[in-house]
Amino acid sequence: MPSTVSEAVATVRTSSISGLVDHLLSEPAIDPRLASALHAVQEAIAEPVADGPFLSVLLRTQGRRLEPIKDALLCLAGQTSQDFEVIVIDHDSDPVGAAAVRKIIASQPASFGGRIRILEVKGGNRARPLNAGIHAATGRYIAVFDDDDLLFGNWVAEFERVAETSSGRLLRGVVAVQNVAPEKWPQAQEGFRTISWPKAAYPREFDQLAHFEVNYSPFMSWAFPRSLFVTYGLEFDEDLTVCEDWDMILRGSTMCGVDDVNALTAIYRRWEGGASSYTDHSKDSWAWSEARVWEKLDGSTLVLPSGSVTDVRWLLAGRGARNELNALVHSPAWRLARPLRGFVRAVRYGRALAGKARRRVRW
Amino acid sequence: MPDVRSLVVQSVLFGNAPREIVRAAEAVATSVKWARAEGLIGEWSLLLGDCSDVEVLDASHQADIRSLVLDQGGSFEYHVFGANLGSAAGHNALAPKAVSDLILILNPDAVVAPDAVEALARVVVGSVGIAEARQVPLEHPKDYEVATGNTSWASTACALTPRLAFDRVHGFDSKTFFLYCDDVDYSWQLRLAGYRVVYEPAARVFHDKRLTVTADWPASSAEVYFSAEAAIFLAHKYSRPDLVSKLVRQFRAEGTEVARKVVESFERRRSEGTLPLPVDSSHTVAQFIGGNYAVHRF
Numbered sequence: 001m002p003s004t005v006s007e008a009v010a011t012v013r014t015s016s017i018s019g020l021v022d023h024l025l026s027e028p029a030i031d032p033r034l035a036s037a038l039h040a041v042q043e044a045i046a047e048p049v050a051d052g053p054f055l056s057v058l059l060r061t062q063g064r065r066l067e068p069i070k071d072a073l074l075c076l077a078g079q080t081s082q083d084f085e086v087i088v089i090d091h092d093s094d095p096v097g098a099a100a101v102r103k104i105i106a107s108q109p110a111s112f113g114g115r116i117r118i119l120e121v122k123g124g125n126r127a128r129p130l131n132a133g134i135h136a137a138t139g140r141y142i143a144v145f146d147d148d149d150l151l152f153g154n155w156v157a158e159f160e161r162v163a164e165t166s167s168g169r170l171l172r173g174v175v176a177v178q179n180v181a182p183e184k185w186p187q188a189q190e191g192f193r194t195i196s197w198p199k200a201a202y203p204r205e206f207d208q209l210a211h212f213e214v215n216y217s218p219f220m221s222w223a224f225p226r227s228l229f230v231t232y233g234l235e236f237d238e239d240l241t242v243c244e245d246w247d248m249i250l251r252g253s254t255m256c257g258v259d260d261v262n263a264l265t266a267i268y269r270r271w272e273g274g275a276s277s278y279t280d281h282s283k284d285s286w287a288w289s290e291a292r293v294w295e296k297l298d299g300s301t302l303v304l305p306s307g308s309v310t311d312v313r314w315l316l317a318g319r320g321a322r323n324e325l326n327a328l329v330h331s332p333a334w335r336l337a338r339p340l341r342g343f344v345r346a347v348r349y350g351r352a353l354a355g356k357a358r359r360r361v362r363w
Numbered sequence: 364m365p366d367v368r369s370l371v372v373q374s375v376l377f378g379n380a381p382r383e384i385v386r387a388a389e390a391v392a393t394s395v396k397w398a399r400a401e402g403l404i405g406e407w408s409l410l411l412g413d414c415s416d417v418e419v420l421d422a423s424h425q426a427d428i429r430s431l432v433l434d435q436g437g438s439f440e441y442h443v444f445g446a447n448l449g450s451a452a453g454h455n456a457l458a459p460k461a462v463s464d465l466i467l468i469l470n471p472d473a474v475v476a477p478d479a480v481e482a483l484a485r486v487v488v489g490s491v492g493i494a495e496a497r498q499v500p501l502e503h504p505k506d507y508e509v510a511t512g513n514t515s516w517a518s519t520a521c522a523l524t525p526r527l528a529f530d531r532v533h534g535f536d537s538k539t540f541f542l543y544c545d546d547v548d549y550s551w552q553l554r555l556a557g558y559r560v561v562y563e564p565a566a567r568v569f570h571d572k573r574l575t576v577t578a579d580w581p582a583s584s585a586e587v588y589f590s591a592e593a594a595i596f597l598a599h600k601y602s603r604p605d606l607v608s609k610l611v612r613q614f615r616a617e618g619t620e621v622a623r624k625v626v627e628s629f630e631r632r633r634s635e636g637t638l639p640l641p642v643d644s645s646h647t648v649a650q651f652i653g654g655n656y657a658v659h660r661f
Contacts, residue, residue: 067565070476070478070567071499071567074474074476074499074567074568074569075499075500075569077390077474077569078474078499078569078571080571104477107393107397107477107478108393108477109389109390109392109393109477110389110393111386111389150499150500151500152500152571152572152573152574153500153569153571153573154573174576176574176578183509184509185564185565186486186509186510186511186512186561186563186564186565187482187485187486187563187565189565191564191565193509193564193660194502194504194660194661195660195661196661197504197578197661198501198574198578199578200576200577200578204576204577262576263576264573264574264575264576264577264578267500
């Protein structure tokens with residue numbers, strides 16, 4: 001339930017937690033002691049002032065995708081808004097890969113390269129480098145951009161635009177999917193071939209309930225407010241082998257709310273025939289991680305966005321219809337009518353065959 | 364290893380943001396620095412030709428760019444044309460203003476990767492007449508041969524060409540192609556002259572193209588007009604009267620203002636006798652495939 005705070009120029013949408021506190025404070029008969037405590041909460045959860053840039057970009061790499069990471073860095077260098085820092089997190093690269101990544105970073109133009117830092121992280125799952133990154137970040141927002149994806153030139157600028165009327169809420173852009181396949185390039189580099197046009201495969205608007213079922217938002221869709229980590233103290237779940245993004249998206253979105261960017265800002269590369277998180281981890285690993293995310297969320301208290309009651313009622317109506325259908329197909333009447341349904345199907349089939357024969361004769 | 368060669372980087376400006384031009388200059392100066400460190404490039408210069416009504420770069424921006432170029436051992440020239448020549452004529456006007464072995468044709472706001480010039484310089488040898496960098500984030504769908512990089516034509520958003528090849532085909536056909544397909548034509552002219560046209564995926568350039576929220580191409584009215592006009596001129600120039608007739612019929616059937624103007628433009632040029640002389644009568648280089656000028660990967 002996002003609340004709004006009127007300002008001179010624009011209405012700023014605040015976090016769900018802030019909205020909940022506002023809602024409690026709006027009760028005329030509230031106990032003054034509770035009101036006082038809630039005001040203290042409001043003060044404590046106010047968006048922290050950051051001296052740093054607008055955005056901290058966490059770029060995880062294992063030093064194994066050297067050509068894609070050059071694309072990724074170039075996409076950052078080409079951003080219309082350059083109000084960001086880049087934290088390249090070298091996670092368990094071997095010495096050759098680590099040296100290659102450092103050489104690539106050292107080759108960047110001074111005005112861009114001066115805003116890139118390297119963190120070296122050893123061990124742990126996919127979440128460990130992210131936690132190292134959020135502790136090092138100085139931006140008002142934090143985004144994660146992996147080393148094999150692409151950004152349009154508006155990625156940072158669109159986050160900035162929406163952040164002007166958003167406080168403490170997650171920002172979500174639209175990401176396209178594009179297929180690529182590994183390929184040796186003419187000069188013998190371990191390259192790739194792009195084999196499809198980008199497809200807008202993910203929903204344009206964030207749907208909280210739909211995200212409970214599956215993650216419809218690749219990592220670089222998101223800019224997480226600094227307060228999520230600094231004030232509320234959230235950290236990425238280092239026990240998860242995968243789904244660390246989905247876990248943070250669900251915990252963050254239910255706590256803070258989401259503002260849609262409503263622009264296509266990035267491309268998620270789907271690798272055909274190469275290594276990816278889908279091939280690097282077993283089905284069991286995915287199933288275990290998904291179950292853990294689900295169970296954690298099931299065990300927590302949620303604040304849902306406005307409109308959720310309508311959505312839940314619609315889903316429940318669907319459940320009612322499914323129950324009725326289920327009851328019908330298991331009823332004695334349905335079983336007794338089985339021969340009759342078979343007869344009707346046979347008649348329809350016979351008519352269709354006769355129709356085909358007539359058409360053949362006519363032509 | 365190719366010899367050390369001299370290079371001119373040239374861009375044609377039209378109403379760009381000065382900040383973007385400075386950033387592009389820094390990127391290309393950095394890229395030339397690494398190519399020089401590899402012994403691939405020697406003397407070099409950056410030439411900017413401004414076709415805008417109002418000069419894009421003030422003294423301060425020019426000083427910034429000059430400093431970035433000088434730091435990497437290059438020289439900088441800023442030419443104000445005072446008229447919108449279009450990209451083809453703009454590059455033709457810039458080319459004679461310097462002497463070099465190689466010319467890098469570059470979109471004014473395109474950000475080249477640090478190793479782009481090096482990657483292009485390595486492949487522009489022997490019979491290669493032009494090498495095109497891979498554009499990100501939106502890669503052109505043209506197909507290319509895996510082992511050789513051979514392709515039908517090269518986009519000049521960022522492409523390296525030997526000056527000898529440029530001069531041999533007399534640069535871009537600016538009389539026929541104002542804004543679009545000048546690069547398709549230049550590529551095919553090179554191939555007719557016996558050169559290879561290659562795509563070099565390891566050379567990358569950020570070209571700030573964007574899609575709609577539904578991942579569709581947001582074509583501007585200028586793009587619609589000039590690309591339609593170029594399509595009909597290209598079909599004429601490469602000896603495809605059947606395709607010219609088909610396009611004229613198609614545009615007339617569309618009946619839009621743009622389609623009508625395109626047909627008028629072509630008919631006027633034909634009646635004036637100012638259309639280019641048809642070439643490639645045996646269709647050895649030109650490809651017209653479903654509105655494209657190459658086999659597309661997607």
